[in-house]
Amino acid sequence: MIRALTFSLLLWLSLPAHAIDPSDKLEDPVQDELYQRITEEVRCLVCQNQSIANSTAPLAADLRREIRRMIEEGSNETEIKDFLVERYGDFVLYRPRFRSWNLVLWLGPIVLLTVGFIALVVNVRRRKNLPVDEDAP
Amino acid sequence: MIPEFGHIALVIALCIAVLQSVLPLAGAQQGNVAWIATTRPLAHAQFFFLVISFGCLIVAFLQNDFSVKYVAMNSNTALPTMFKVAAVWGAHEGSLLLWSVTLGLWTSAVAAFSKTLPNAVVARVLAVMGMIAVGFMLFILLTSNPFDRLFPAPLNGGDLNPLLQDPALIIHPPMLYMGYVGFSVAFGFAIAAMLAGNLDQQWARWTRPWTTTAWLFLTMGIALGSWWAYYELGWGGWWFWDPVENAAFMPWLVGTGLMHSLAVTEKRGLFKSWTLLMAIAAFSLSLLGTFIVRSGVLVSVHAFASDPARGLFILIFLGIVIGASLTLYAYRASSLETRVGFAPFSRETFILLNSILLVIAAGVVLLGTLGPLVFGAFDLGSVSVGPQYFELVFLFPMLPLVLAVGVGMHTAWRSANPRELFRRLKWPALGALVAGVLIPWLVFGSVSLLTAVGVTIGLWTVIASLIDPAKKVVGKGPRITRGMVAMQLAHLGLGLTVLGITVTSAYTVVTDESMRPGDTREIGGYTFRFDETLPITGPNYEGIQGVFTVSRNDTELTQLKPEKRVYRVQTNPMTEAGIQGGLGRDLFIALGEQLGRGAWSVRIQYKPLIRFIWLGCIVMVIGGLVAISDPRYRQRVTAKAAADGATATA
Amino acid sequence: MAGKLKFLIPVAVFAGMVAIFYQGLYKDPTLVSSPFIDKAAPAFDLPTLYDDQRRMTEREFRGKISLFNVWASWCPGCAREHDMLLTIAHTTDVPIYGLNWKDERQAALKWLLERGNPYEVNAVDRDNITGIDWGVYGAPETFLIDADGIIRYKHIGPLTPEIWAAEFLPRITSARAMLAGAGS
CATH class of the missing domain: 2.40.128 (Lipocalin)
Known part of the structure; x- marks a missing residue:
């Protein structure tokens, strides 16, 4: 697969300065809530591990604007995320979507819990029949 | 000249560490008393030279010696003095030296405070710690020497990253390192026990205070880091599930499980192989954390150095240390089976549940932290794993865990009577439930299901921790030992932290x-x-x-x-x-x-309620302090215990 | 026997992790795969730099192998790659189209006047509308587009002779061979 290299850190070293954008408010509280939630979940691609809600990078501002526009035009969460993933790939979302290759992220915790539960039951059942103290009969 | 002294002192410390990892171990395995006798002097000497080396680096910073590359890159004449000292560990090379000094401190402390232990045991433990020290000092000298000179020397330095110019950052890294380097002691004890083929309740008693001490430093370190992020990063968050934070959190989770499992091993001689595995895992995760932070395999807000050569060295080192100890474990663990049982409803079951859930929690964090790396390594695709993922999956092990804490601490060892327990706990539990739904609703006007659950289990843990002390105050409670006070405090702290997290997340x-x-x-x-x-x-x-x-x-x-x-x-x-x-x-x-x-x-x-998050951590730390102050850890080995130690090989 | 085997699980899991780490060590974690490779160039309709009235669309790319270069006059990486772009424009027959991204028209015109103009045509995307449609991170970025308007490669960061030789030339050669094969 062909990969692309993000720019040298010298150009893009972004300190976690946070974006405070008072224009970032939507009139409709439901839409505003959706806007906040989505921008918190979209990764700023040119920053080091920051969401676009918290980034001052120009690209993050552009993406906020685009998300805002889509919400105002009535797009729902899935449509907006599809729009972003289509353009920037799965990397753009902080909560990974289900894909065949990343199923382990979502199945892993379930498998761990199941294995843990089985281990607990097996151990407890085995110990149940043993003497409570070593020197007890 | 001073930087050269520092460099030479580091080389000497490395040589001593080599001796420390060979002589005492050979002595212990072959019963050579003279070789065993070198253990403690070598440990102290190693620490001594590390302190000299570290001191030289501090002096270089205080003197603005910009002919030292590391100083030139991380300091400045205008930097306030206290930040000059903090700048010593503000970047890669110096923080590794701090890592080594911390390990030296723990080594020296084990040598000093283990007078009651058999010399052969101490020899093995310190030899294992010596091997870790050799690895780290080699790493510094070969790939990341903070004493390297720069020619020509610049007139002024590049200054410390402004983010790090903060009082909390002076003590945060040393605390954190004290914590996760401290797990090397439990690790050393685990390897020593496997080498000797002998793991008994006495072993658990020796290991417990060291583990608890490391744990309380780590708790402090993590809490300070979170506090720093809260007021310094500027947007009011206190935990970001960043790889660097996860790197410290995973050993904390496993270390917490280890403390509990050790308690069972000490009291009941149970869970020996499980305890050993967690002792190995807690320290391995600390090393892994170092690897994640140092080698740039993951993108993070605060990773300071990216360099594949350094990464390769650490990977080989990790491979040897963890690989060898897990191989030894595979070889020895099966011989540690004990034929002791307990009832399905008993303290033992709850602690087993606790440590399993904590290990799962650490596993989930590990999965989310390394997942993107795995997919990248196999060209499957690029994926980001952020707070939205962790906050969801972390709940699955954590909710049952916190819920179980309040019950578990009231459950008797060996076998408990569920009906009697229900009778004792039903009113407090009901109170927590009612208050958990009503209080947030009355105070904040609305309450979601998750918030109600969070407040309920937080309150439940707080109330459960206070039942016995409250009864004691009224004058009809059972005798409360120091160990119980420690446990109640630690669990009270957990409850406060859970309350803080829930309320601040829901109502900010x-x-x-x-x-x-x-x-x-x-x-x-x-x-x-x-x-x-x-x-x-x-x-x-x-x-x-x-x-x-x-x-x-x-x-x-x-x-x-x-x-x-x-x-x-x-x-x-x-x-x-x-x-x-x-x-x-x-x-x-x-x-x-x-x-x-x-x-x-x-x-x-x-x-x-955001302060409850850190207040809870402080209470947990106080609990830890009470635990290690227990005089029973300082008792001399009694004749009976020594005899047990000699014969308990399974 | 199974009872003993279970103690081998930790070391086996660890061995797997080491293998994965080893693989990961030589990958740049900031590498992100572009979802556009082997997909049709996204549609756009933008004014051109020299003539505000003239429009440029993705149909411009049809019928030849071309480069689409994202640049701006404020971008240091673009200054570094400019000579390389001029060399490509003068010594090869691969046309370079430009996307003047988040830039001021006057500044962009001055830039081309001072440094020379390697571009056939420049589309002006002042507000990063097309940029987002193309999944642009920042400037400079260079797309390789084949005669059918399909994106074959994307390079992020300044173009260098090494990257040109290693990544672009082989793809251009094979795309041309396909084109010739299809034509005969």
Whole structure:
């Protein structure tokens, strides 16, 4: 697969300065809530591990604007995320979507819990029949 | 000359560490008393030379010796003295030296405070720690020498990253390192026990205080880091699930499980192989954390150095240390089976459940942290794993865990009577449930299911921890030992932290506003008036300070002064939030951009109960302190215990 | 026997992790795969730099192998790659189209006047509308587009002779061979 290299850190070293954008408010509280939630979940691609809600990078501002526009035009969460993933790939979302290759992220915790539960039951059942103290009969 | 002294002292310390990892171990395995006798002097000598080396680096910083490359890159003549000292461990090379010094300190402490232990045991433990020290010092000398010279020397240095110029950052890294390097002691004890083929209850008693001490440093370190992130990163978050944070959190989770499992091993001689595995895992995760932070395999807010050569060295080192100990484990663990049982409803079951859930929690964090790396390594695709993932999956092990804590601590060893327990706990549990739903609803006007669950289990843990002490106060409770006080305090702290996390996540009010001097805003029942902005000048920065007056019901409460700073050398704008803290709530203001015509963008937050998060950690740490103060850990080995130790080989 | 085997699980899991780490060590974690490779160039309709009235669309790319270069006059990386772009424009027959991204028209015109103009045509995307549709991170970025308007490669960061030789030339050669094969 062909990969692309993000720019040298010298150009893009972004300190976690946070974006405070008072224009970032939507009139409709439901839409505003959706806007906040989505921008918190979209990764700023040119920053080091920051969401676009918290980034001052120009690209993050552009993406906020685009998300805002889509919400105002009535797009729902899935449509907006599809729009972003289509353009920037799965990397753009902080909560990974289900894909065949990343199923382990979502199945892993379930498998761990199941294995843990089985281990607990097996151990407890085995110990149940043993003497409570070593020197007890 | 001083940097050269530092370099030479480090080389000497390395040589001593080599001896320390060979002589005592050979002596212990072959019964050579003279070789065993070298253990403690070698341990102290190693520490001594590391301190000299570290001291030389500090001096280089204090003297502004910019002919030392590391100093030139991370300090500046205008840097305040206390930050010059902190700058010693502000970047890769120096922080590794701090790692080594910390390991030296633990080594020396084990040598000093283990007078009651058989010499052969101490010899094995310190030899294992010596091997770790050799690896780290080799790493420093071969790939990351902080004493390397720079020619020609610059007139002034590149300055410490402004983010790190903060009092909390002076003590945060040493605390954190004390914590996760401290797990090397438990690791050393685990390897020593496997080498000797002997693991008994006495072994657990020796290992416990060291583990608890490391754990309480780590708890402190993590809490400080979170506190620092809260007020310094500027947007009011306190945990970001960043790889670097996860790197410290995973050993904490497993270390917490280890403390509990050790308690069972000490008291009942059970879970030996499980305890061993967790001792290995806790330290392995610490090493892994170092690897994650140092080698740049993951993108993170605060990873300082990326370099594949360094990464390869650490990977080989990890492979040897962890690989060898797990192989030894595979070989020895099956011989540690004990034929001791317990009833399905008993303290043992709860502690087993606890440690399994903690290991799962660590596993989930590990999965989310390394998942992106795995997919990348196999060209499957690029994926980001962020807070939205962790916050969801972390709940699955954590909710049952916290719920079980309150029950488990009241359950008797060996076999408990569920009906009697239900009779004792039903009213407190019901109270927690009612209060958990009602209180948030009454105070904040609404309550979601998850919030109600969070507040309920938080309150439940707090109440459960206080039942016995309360009965004692009324005068009809059972005798409370020091160990029980420690446990109650630690669990009380956990409950407080859970409450803080739940309430602050659910009821924080955040708003970004455009304000001119004179404007007021109402948030969370408080009135914030923007009075003016003032220019400020610091020792190595310029900036602007906003002055806000906060009032409630027309009574002035306080003034908040958020700042925006531009440091002279590294010219990134930095935000210093203005915070008024209180047990019940924090008021938080951060100054954003100037918007023109005198207006500023301002972020105002009302964060209820956020202090409970760190208060809980402090209470947990106090619990840990009480635990290690227990005099039974300082008892001499009794004749009986020594005999047990000699014969208990399974 | 199974009872003993279970103690081998930790070391086996660890061995797997080491293998993965080893793989990961030589990958740049900031590498992000572009979802556009082997997909049709996204549609756009933008004014051109020299003539505000003239429009440029993705149909411009049809019928030849071309480069689409994202640049701006404020971008230091673009200054570094400019000579390389001029060399490509003068010594090869691969046309370079430009996307003048988040830039001021006057500044962009001055830039081309001072440094020379390697571009056939420049589309102006002042507000990063097309940029987002193309999944642009920042400037400079260079797309390789084949005669059918399909994106074959994307390079992020300044173009260098090494990257040109290693990544672009082989793809151009094979795309041309396909084109010739299809034509005959």
